[in-house]
Structure formats: structure tokens, C-alpha cells
Amino acid sequence: MFLSSSETTFPRPVSLNENFVGWEGMLSQLLERLPPNTQPNACQRTVIEGLGGIGKTQVAIEAAYRFRESHPDCSVFWVLAVDMTMFEGAYREIGRALEIEGIEHDKADVKALVKKSLDRDEAGPWLLIVDNADDMLLLNEGQLMSHLPFSRDGSILFTTRNHHVAARVEARQGVHRLDQLSDSESERLLHRGLQPSQIDDAQSTTELLKYLVHLPLAIRQASAYMACRMNVTIENYLGYCTSSNQIMVKMLSKDFDDQDRYEEIRNPVATTWLISFEQISRDDPLAAGFLGFICYFEEKDIPVSLLPTGADEVQRDEEISTLRAYVFILDRGTPDRFDVHRLAHLVMRNWVRTQGKQSQQVTVIIQQLSKEFPPPKHENRSKWALYLPHVQAVLPLMDECSERERFVPSQSNVAYCYFLLGKYSKAEQIFMEVLEVMNITIGHGHIGTLRTMQNLACVLSEQGKYSEAEFQYREIFEMRKILQGHEHSDTIDSMNNLVAVLSGQGKNSEVETISWQALALRETVLGHDHPDTWHSMHSLALMLSDQGKYSEAEQMHREILALREARLGYKHPFALYSRGSHALELSHQGKQEAATQQQPKALKGFKKVLGEEHRRTLDCMYNLALYLYNVTVRLD
Structure with missing residues (x-):
């Protein structure tokens, strides 16, 4: 498609979006970089990258129109690069606009003719926007790269959801990554087209935007849904989304009319990401296998060590890099753990389920968890505490496991971890489930x-x-x-x-x-x-x-405390129990000052080792308060 300065209207999908919001800072950076000849002796290349649905195409459209206004003598061309058929069709439109001789011939090499024309100095300054350049196979085997023009009077802007594309097109310093909209920008986008009666209160808007992770496409999808159903308020829509994961995926899968999207490409958020899933499955099966693991874990703080090792550690790191490139997994500032985008997390799981692979996948995941989960001991606490939320996320799917009885020990370990954490209700529930299976097996x-x-x-x-x-x-x-x-x-x-x-x-x-x-x-x-x-x-x-034999009890607790601290260390929970018990016996004998010296040490240890909400910590706090009260009363 071709935008010339003489045109007053532009064909879809590059019509101006009058309701565009956000990313003003990035647009300023783009408009500084996009003009041809910004880099002497080179064809400028710039990339907008980000998660599917984040708004890359919208930013590119806005940049194209603002660029045309400030550079009226520069031609602007638009190419959709989802596949080679669309790419060649867009090139043919450019050829027609440029009136290239032979462009209409049945056997014409359209791509070569357009490239040759734009490479010539006579073409004048131009900006070529290559939208949805996501498919590395298309870039490599399809040789899309070889059909891109190269002229000092030219500039190319790519949009992609795949960070690896940025490296492939050699954009160097010109990579601009889209993150989520701000709260105010998201609110403007959501409220667009809605009646005042649908907006409810500010709290509903805040909660819905948080639930949609401020993803522009999900917000536009929600707004379009409510605009067509005037009886549905933001609070209603929020209720739909939070009622169950299945309904949330259903809402993300609904098509909607949007004049600012391509007619050839379906709109739903879920469909947008399925395209990426399929590309990953085709190009990188091991990375796709990782998606099958990730979608069943908790979405935050996932340890890399919970993923299958594959051929070797280097290969595993490469597959993780692939998922990071598509922005499905997010950095936490440490190489050994990551997060996953919450909405993508739901769509991933639905993708696995609809392929009929859930039972098989759950079985493999539980095998991996059983292998990696450490014994629930105090010495291993930092590791099993990190793994525990992810194991617990998978346990409700145990009925899907084809070999459930083999993984009963894993359930027992999880239950014992909850016991150590003082979460007795959860521990009881899991132990009862385990006992039921063991009685049968x-x-x-x-x-x-x-x-x-x-x-x-x-x-x-x-x-x-x-x-x-x-x-x-x-x-x-x-x-x-x-x-x-x-x-x-x-x-x-x-x-x-x-x-x-x-x-x-x-x-x-x-x-x-x-x-x-x-x-x-x-x-x-x-x-x-x-x-x-x-x-x-x-x-x-x-x-x-x-x-009431407090003296004998205190002597025995003192001995146990010395033994445990010598063997286990003074920070071990059993040593802390003994210190607290010793303080209690001192108190029973009226030795409140001595008790108040011992108990703070125990309390400090419990807070650090077990946490401030653990029952033992709370008991220790209560006892200390009681001792202090008794000391105060006695002094009075």
C-alpha cells in the first residue's frame, strides 16, 4: 500500500486512528529516527517490537501519518509481511502507484521490480513500513530480506512480536520496545464508545484494567464488546473475566469489529497469540514444549530449573531466549527465574487443552516436579519454598495424570511443606487426598x-x-x-x-x-x-x-536447648522451640526478667526462619507480651 502526499484519504488498514492514545515519547523518538539520510551512507532500519496485541501496528500507523505531515516530499509505503502472498500483494500495489513498467505482467517478478525501482536515486526519499514481520522462516527461507530495497534515500520501519527479528534485520540501535499503557491511557481506551451508565465506578475500571494487564488489544476488545451490549457494564465484564479461566479465555477469543485492524487477520487476543504459538511449534518444538510446562505453573517467579533440561543446558537457554523474544516470558532481573504474561498464560493452557494433550502434559510435568522437588527439610527451605507455588498449581490437575499413584510422594512432600509453613488447613487437605489414594493403592x-x-x-x-x-x-x-x-x-x-x-x-x-x-x-x-x-x-x-514441676521442666529444656543449638545451630526451628520453651519455664518460676531476655531471641529467629504469620511466631509474640506485662505489674 502507498501513501503519497497528494492523497487525502488512505485505504484500510492504514486509515488514521482518531482515538489513538499513548506512547508519545516513543513516537517522538521514531520521528527523529525515521527520516531518510538520518544515517549517512545507509538505509535506515528501525524496529517496533512487543507482545502480540500491545499496539505495534497502531503506533506505526500514527508514526506514518505524523511523518507524512512533517515530510510531505517523502513517499510512504506500507507492506503487510504475515506471509509471502501478502508481502507480494503489497509490493504489487507499490509498483502500481509508482507506475513501474511490466508490473502487471502475469510472470512479472514483482518483488524484484519494486526493489530495483526503490534502489534507484530517481525514486526520491521514501519510508517503507513492514508490518507484522514476525516469522523467522519467512525472513530466512522465504528470503524476504533479499527483497527489501537499500537506498541512502530510504528508511524502513519494521513491527514484530519476535525480538530475534530485530537482530536479523540489523536494526542496530533502532529497536523500540512497547510496554503496557499507563493507567490514564488505558482508562481512555476502555471508556471510548461507552455510555456513562456502563462505566460504573472508578474501582471497577481500575480492577478490569489490572486484570487485562493494560494490554491495548484486550482493552479494545472489552470496550467493543460492551459498546455493542449497552446493558453490560464494566463491572459486569469484570465479573465475566474473573468468574473462571474458561470464561476469560472465551472472552479473549471473541471477534470484534475494529476499523483500525486488518480485514485479513482476525482480531481476538487469543487468536493473535495462537499465531505465535504455531510459529514457535513449527520452528522450535522444544520451546513449544516449554510453553506446555509454563502454562501450568504459577505465572510469577518460575525457576528455570523446573523446565526439562532437553539436550543440554545451552539448548535450554536458547529455548528460553525464544520465548523471551516473543515476550511470553518476562525477566525478573535474574537469569534463573522469570514471569509469564498472565493473559498469555491462560491462552497457552487453553491451547494445550484444545489439542487434546492436557493429560499427557500434566503427567510429564508431575514427573519433572517429582524429580526436582527437594526433600521438605529446614535446610532446603529456600528451594522448596520457591518451587511450592508451582507444584501447588499443578496438584489440582492430579486426576488428569495417567499414573497418579506414582506421584503420591510428591503430594506428601507438598503437604509437609505447608505443615512446616504453619498452613495447617492446606496440609490437612492434601494429606487427606494422599491417604485416600494410598488406602486404595x-x-x-x-x-x-x-x-x-x-x-x-x-x-x-x-x-x-x-x-x-x-x-x-x-x-x-x-x-x-x-x-x-x-x-x-x-x-x-x-x-x-x-x-x-x-x-x-x-x-x-x-x-x-x-x-x-x-x-x-x-x-x-x-x-x-x-x-x-x-x-x-x-x-x-x-x-x-x-x-507444675517447673524447676525440673526448666532444667530439662535448658539441656535440650544446649544440645540442639550445638548440633543443629541456633537458627534451626527445633532450637528456637527449645529457647521459647525454656523461657516459658523461667516465667512459670517467676523469673520474668530472664524470660524476657530469652524470648526476644526466639521471636527474632521465628520471624526470620518461619515468617511473621506462622503460628509459632505468633505464640512467641504472645508469650513475650505476657512476660513484659508481668514484669510491669510486678514493678508497679
Whole structure:
């Protein structure tokens, strides 16, 4: 297509968009760079790049019209480069506008004729806009590059969603990347064409724009939908989008009339991105496979290590580079983690599902997660805490997994992580799901099932569900005595756990008997210096405290604290528990000053290790406040 200074109207799709908003700073930069001869002895090349739907074509149109006004003697040509058929058709239109001899011949080499004409000095100054130059295959094998003119009196502006294109066209310093619109610009775009009754309140607008990630095409799609349905308000549309992922994808897939878009290309956001997905699948199958992983993880802070390694680490980095080039994944300022665009995340998952590959994909993902997820230990906390949101995002799809029983251990690890984080309700839910599967697959009396029952009972106890926990612990204890023997470590663990839940119900007589038995067995089987023995000592110390034997309890807690800090380190949660328990016994004996010296150290450790909202941290804060209150009252 050809825009000359003598024309007063321009054919679609390059008609002026009277409602254009945004990117004024970038337009100023473009208008400085686009004039021919800006770079001596070179044909200027400039690139506008960004995610599909971000507004690259609209910026290019606006730049073309502003450029024509300031450079009336410069010809402006527009070429759509989705495929070679469209590219050649646009070149034929340019040839007709330039009245190139032979351009209408059936066997004419249209591309060569136009290139030759624009290469000549007689062509005068020109600006060529190559829109939607996304396909690297077209640039390479299609040899689109060889058909681009090269003249010191010429300048070429490309728009692309693929960063690799910028390198291929050798734009050097002329790459301009579009990011999201500002809040005010997005609001103007959304409200365009709507009735006052549809706009509702400012909060609805803010929430919808945030949900649409300020993506111009998604905003225009929403505005067009509401403009055609005057009974639909912004609040209604927001409700549609947030009701479910399926409905959100449905809304993103709706076609809409837009005079500023190509007639040959469908408008929906989802369709725009499907084009990119298909290009990636064709050119880079491993990168497409990564999309199949990414769409099932949480959209923020995805570790690169969760992706399959492929042939080698170098190849994996190359595939990630491909996805970054299409702006489907976003940098977080660190090379080992990334985010994914939220709307693209939804469309990716729908793309996998509609291909009938969800079950297969979920199975492969869970295999990878099972392989990479570290044991849920305090020492590994930084790693499993990073992985946990992504594993949890996949777990609801376990029913899609063709080999679910193989991945029960992964679910158990996730549940135990939530237990360590103090998120007992989540831990309980997952442990119950695991237990249901294990009862069916390996049986109620299996040692693995008993271990899950014990974890579930522990979670119940932490939530104060002592009666349910006691029932579980008694059954586990009896079964372990039969299966593993009375002196087995797991059996003694069951005794300790039973002690804790009986204490919570005030059953002191039974607690005392079992506590001494458990400690005696621990010291006989494992020795006094074993960490499991310290657990039994801790349980016994708590029992002594409940009986009012504070001096004995405090002495035992002091010993456990010294042992744990020496072996595990003073920052370990068990050492922190012991410090808090020791402070409590000091308080029971009226030693409030000593207690207030110990408890802040425990509180500081809990905040750092477990977080400010963990139950242990909150308990520690409460105890410290109580000690301080008691000290104040005593001084008064």
C-alpha cells in the first residue's frame, strides 16, 4: 500500500486512528529516527517490537501519518509481511502507484521490480513500513530480506512480536520496545464508545484494567464488546473475566469489529497469540514444549530449573531466549527465574487443552516436579519454598495424570511443606487426598500409609482437633507395634505424638506413663545424644510443666536447648522451640526478667526462619507480651 502526499484519504488498514492514545515519547523518538539520510551512507532500519496485541501496528500507523505531515516530499509505503502472498500483494500495489513498467505482467517478478525501482536515486526519499514481520522462516527461507530495497534515500520501519527479528534485520540501535499503557491511557481506551451508565465506578475500571494487564488489544476488545451490549457494564465484564479461566479465555477469543485492524487477520487476543504459538511449534518444538510446562505453573517467579533440561543446558537457554523474544516470558532481573504474561498464560493452557494433550502434559510435568522437588527439610527451605507455588498449581490437575499413584510422594512432600509453613488447613487437605489414594493403592496397613496417617494426625493436633488426632495416633501406635516392633523408632515417634495430643486434652496420668516409657526406649535404642531422643525429652519436659514441676521442666529444656543449638545451630526451628520453651519455664518460676531476655531471641529467629504469620511466631509474640506485662505489674 502507498501513501503519497497528494492523497487525502488512505485505504484500510492504514486509515488514521482518531482515538489513538499513548506512547508519545516513543513516537517522538521514531520521528527523529525515521527520516531518510538520518544515517549517512545507509538505509535506515528501525524496529517496533512487543507482545502480540500491545499496539505495534497502531503506533506505526500514527508514526506514518505524523511523518507524512512533517515530510510531505517523502513517499510512504506500507507492506503487510504475515506471509509471502501478502508481502507480494503489497509490493504489487507499490509498483502500481509508482507506475513501474511490466508490473502487471502475469510472470512479472514483482518483488524484484519494486526493489530495483526503490534502489534507484530517481525514486526520491521514501519510508517503507513492514508490518507484522514476525516469522523467522519467512525472513530466512522465504528470503524476504533479499527483497527489501537499500537506498541512502530510504528508511524502513519494521513491527514484530519476535525480538530475534530485530537482530536479523540489523536494526542496530533502532529497536523500540512497547510496554503496557499507563493507567490514564488505558482508562481512555476502555471508556471510548461507552455510555456513562456502563462505566460504573472508578474501582471497577481500575480492577478490569489490572486484570487485562493494560494490554491495548484486550482493552479494545472489552470496550467493543460492551459498546455493542449497552446493558453490560464494566463491572459486569469484570465479573465475566474473573468468574473462571474458561470464561476469560472465551472472552479473549471473541471477534470484534475494529476499523483500525486488518480485514485479513482476525482480531481476538487469543487468536493473535495462537499465531505465535504455531510459529514457535513449527520452528522450535522444544520451546513449544516449554510453553506446555509454563502454562501450568504459577505465572510469577518460575525457576528455570523446573523446565526439562532437553539436550543440554545451552539448548535450554536458547529455548528460553525464544520465548523471551516473543515476550511470553518476562525477566525478573535474574537469569534463573522469570514471569509469564498472565493473559498469555491462560491462552497457552487453553491451547494445550484444545489439542487434546492436557493429560499427557500434566503427567510429564508431575514427573519433572517429582524429580526436582527437594526433600521438605529446614535446610532446603529456600528451594522448596520457591518451587511450592508451582507444584501447588499443578496438584489440582492430579486426576488428569495417567499414573497418579506414582506421584503420591510428591503430594506428601507438598503437604509437609505447608505443615512446616504453619498452613495447617492446606496440609490437612492434601494429606487427606494422599491417604485416600494410598488406602486404595497400597492398603491401610502399609507402612507408607501409616506415615501419612501420622502426618495427618499431627496436622489435626496443631489445629486443636485433639479427639480426631488421638484416634489416629492410637490406631497408628497399635499397628506399628505389630508391623515394626515396640522398639522401632517409628513406633516410639507414635508414642511421642500420642503424648502431645493427650496433653492437649489434660489426660495427665496417661501422659506421664507414656512419656517416661518413650524416653527410656529412645535412650536404649538411640542413645542420649540422638535428636529423636531430644524430642522425647521435650515431650517429657512439657508434661512436667503441666504437673507444675517447673524447676525440673526448666532444667530439662535448658539441656535440650544446649544440645540442639550445638548440633543443629541456633537458627534451626527445633532450637528456637527449645529457647521459647525454656523461657516459658523461667516465667512459670517467676523469673520474668530472664524470660524476657530469652524470648526476644526466639521471636527474632521465628520471624526470620518461619515468617511473621506462622503460628509459632505468633505464640512467641504472645508469650513475650505476657512476660513484659508481668514484669510491669510486678514493678508497679
